[in-house]
Structure formats: structure tokens, C-alpha cells
Amino acid sequence: MSKTERRLIHVAAAVILDGDQRILLARRPDDKHQGGLWEFPGGKVEAGEPVRDALDRELFEELGIRVRSARPLIQIPHHYADKSVLLDVFVVDRFDGQAHGREGQPVRWVSAQQLSDYSFPAANRPIVAAAQLPARMLITGTATDAADYLARTERALACGLRWVMLRAPELAEADFCELYRQLLPLCDAAGATLGVNCDLALANRLGAQALHLNRHRLAQLGTRDAFKGEWLSASCHDAAELARAAELQLDFVTLSPVAHTDSHPDTRPLGWQGFADLCGEATLPVYALGGMGDKDLDAAWARGAQGVAAISEWWGC
Numbered sequence: 150m151s152k153t154e155r156r157l158i159h160v161a162a163a164v165i166l167d168g169d170q171r172i173l174l175a176r177r178p179d180d181k182h183q184g185g186l187w188e189f190p191g192g193k194v195e196a197g198e199p200v201r202d203a204l205d206r207e208l209f210e211e212l213g214i215r216v217r218s219a220r221p222l223i224q225i226p227h228h229y230a231d232k233s234v235l236l237d238v239f240v241v242d243r244f245d246g247q248a249h250g251r252e253g254q255p256v257r258w259v260s261a262q263q264l265s266d267y268s269f270p271a272a273n274r275p276i277v278a279a280a281q282l283p284a285r286m287l288i289t290g291t292a293t294d295a296a297d298y299l300a301r302t303e304r305a306l307a308c309g310l311r312w313v314m315l316r317a318p319e320l321a322e323a324d325f326c327e328l329y330r331q332l333l334p335l336c337d338a339a340g341a342t343l344g345v346n347c348d349l350a351l352a353n354r355l356g357a358q359a360l361h362l363n364r365h366r367l368a369q370l371g372t373r374d375a376f377k378g379e380w381l382s383a384s385c386h387d388a389a390e391l392a393r394a395a396e397l398q399l400d401f402v403t404l405s406p407v408a409h410t411d412s413h414p415d416t417r418p419l420g421w422q423g424f425a426d427l428c429g430e431a432t433l434p435v436y437a438l439g440g441m442g443d444k445d446l447d448a449a450w451a452r453g454a455q456g457v458a459a460i461s462e463w464w465g466c
């Protein structure tokens with residue numbers, strides 16, 4: 150039987166957050182599968198058991214906590230040499246009790262940034278990205294001049310946006326660079342990430358931390374190491390582009406258009422069902438894009454999305 154034909158062992162796991170947005174990690178016992186590595190607490194779903202019940206049961210058994218609120222974060226099928234798992238990961242942001250290692254396993258609360266310092270099983274790469282990425286992503290729209298770009302970005306930061314993707318195809322390169330340099334301290338001060346949507350060489354020259362590729366740049370990219378920054382993502386529209394993004398080990402994608410948008414009036418929307426079908430096959434965090442806003446977050450999460458990305462929703466807020 151080939152690895153991909155093997156039965157997937159369904160596992161419920163949790164990114165558990167405390168009031169300071171720290172995340173709970175546990176260390177797997179040395180004698181277990183992937184022993185000695187750090188994990189998001191959880192365990193196997195029993196036959197006939199609803200996955201949410203399995204999550205509650207496992208977190209009580211392993212940590213002594215009672216889940217009060219949870220939402221889906223990401224689902225990752227992964228084929229190890231010896232077994233195949235479907236990691237069904239939730240965010241748990243409210244719980245009762247003091248989390249402690251009831252099975253003797255070491256546990257540790259860490260910041261989202263610190264996750265990068267820990268060793269996890271190979272399947273966890275996209276889960277770590279999902280735990281570090283926000284639920285809402287702003288893509289900049291048009292503005293009258295640099296001052297208008299800055300003012301609009303400041304308002305979005307004040308609305309709680311923590312990821313800004315600078316997209317300004319109308320600007321000459323020198324103006325784009327100047328704008329990037331002016332936006333950077335604003336975003337830094339708010340604890341937000343500033344990414345760019347531009348060509349690879351320019352992103353590297355700017356020393357950008359995050360680069361978002363359009364579909365043409367995704368098709369041209371040879372290897373993700375060509376980008377010198379930390380976060381590399383792409384705009385996807387179909388299964389082939391999603392597969393390419395996964396093959397290149399990108400950190401996340403946007404998938405669009407979910408709904409009708411004025412910016413792409415002639416493109417047929419995917420609709421929520423089309424989005425869910427594609428997202429279900431993806432092995433990296435996926436943002437719903439196209440006519441999206443705060444009101445769509447729950448619907449996006451229910452279809453397997455990381456969250457929503459938008460221009461109009463927050464570019465005038």
C-alpha cells in the first residue's frame with residue numbers, strides 16, 4: 150500500500166492561548182511516535198467520536214483543562230514513513246483549570262514568535278505558521294498620495310490589523326521604496342508585519358520581511374530560498390496554483406475570489422463551496438479573499454480558512 154493510500158489516523162490537537170496570547174506546548178515522551186519533539190497537545194479521535202469531543206477529552210486527560218471556547222484553525226494530512234495522520238487543529242482561547250502535564254510530560258507557555266525556536270514533528274510546519282499568522286490581513290488599495298497611504302494604514306492599524314501587505318502597482322519603483330520605508334516604522338510601532346507585493350529582486354533589495362507573489366511570480370519562482378525574508382506567500386485561484394505553493398513550501402496563500410468584487414467584475418467567484426473544496430485539499434494556511442470582511446470571519450473559519458484578507462474592508466475604516 151502506498152503512503153497516500155494508507156488510512157489517515159484522525160488526531161485532534163490545539164493551539165491553546167492564555168490571556169497574554171502565549172501558546173502552550175508539550176514535549177512528547179521519548180518512547181512515543183515523534184518522541185522528544187514538542188507538540189500541540191491533543192490525541193487520537195476514537196471511532197465514532199466527534200472531533201470536538203475528542204479535543205475536549207484529550208485536553209482534559211493530558212492537561213486537566215476544560216475547554217470553554219474553540220474554533221477550527223487548520224487541517225493537515227501528513228504521511229510519515231511509518232504512519233499517516235490527519236491533524237485537525239483548533240484554537241482554544243478560553244478554558245477552565247490550570248494546564249499541567251498530567252502524564253508527566255513537560256509543558257511550556259511560549260510567545261508566537263518563540264515557536265520558531267522549538268523542534269516539532271515535520272507535519273507541524275504549517276501549524277506553526279498558522280499559529281503565528283493573524284486572522285485578518287490588509288492588502289493596501291489605492292491612495293491619492295504618500296500621506297494618504299500613511300493615514301489609511303494608520304487607521305487600519307488602529308482598527309487592530311496586524312499584517313499589512315503593501316500593494317501599489319501604480320507606483321514607480323522609487324516611490325514604492327520610499328513608501329515602504331515610511332510605512333515600516335508605523336507598522337513596527339503597532340507590532341504589525343509589513344509585507345510587499347512586488348517582484349522578488351525588489352523585495353530582497355528592500356530587505357522585506359514578507360513577500361506576496363501574484364500568480365505570474367508564483368509560476369516563475371524556482372525555489373523559496375530565492376527570497377531572503379521570512380514569510381513567502383502567494384495569490385492562488387485554483388488547485389494547480391495551490392499545489393505549486395505547497396510544493397515550494399510557501400508559508401500561506403490567499404485564495405480568490407470567494408465573492409464578487411468590483412476590482413475583478415468579470416471573474417466568476419468560487420463561492421463558499423468552491424472555496425471549501427479547494428481549501429480542504431490545501432496543506433498550508435489559506436486566506437479567503439474577494440469581497441471579504443470582518444462579517445465573513447466565522448464563515449471562513451468554518452470552511453477551513455486561516456481568516457480573511459481584504460482591501461476595501463479596512464482601507465477606509
Ligand SMILES: Nc1nc2c([nH]c(=O)n2[C@@H]2O[C@H](COP(=O)(O)OP(=O)(O)OP(=O)(O)O)[C@@H](O)[C@H]2O)c(=O)[nH]1
Nearest residue numbers: 160162181182183188189190191192193234270272273
Ligand atoms: N498531539 C499531537 N500529535 C501530533 C502533533 N504533530 C504530529 O505529527 N502528531 C502525531 O499525531 C499522532 C497523535 O498521537 P498522540 O500520541 O498525541 O495520541 P494520543 O494522545 O491519543 O496518545 P496514545 O496513542 O498514547 O493514546 C502521533 O502520531 C503524533 O506523532 C502535534 O502537534 N500534536
Ligand SMILES: [Mg+2]
Nearest residue numbers: 190191192193
Ligand atoms: Mg497526545
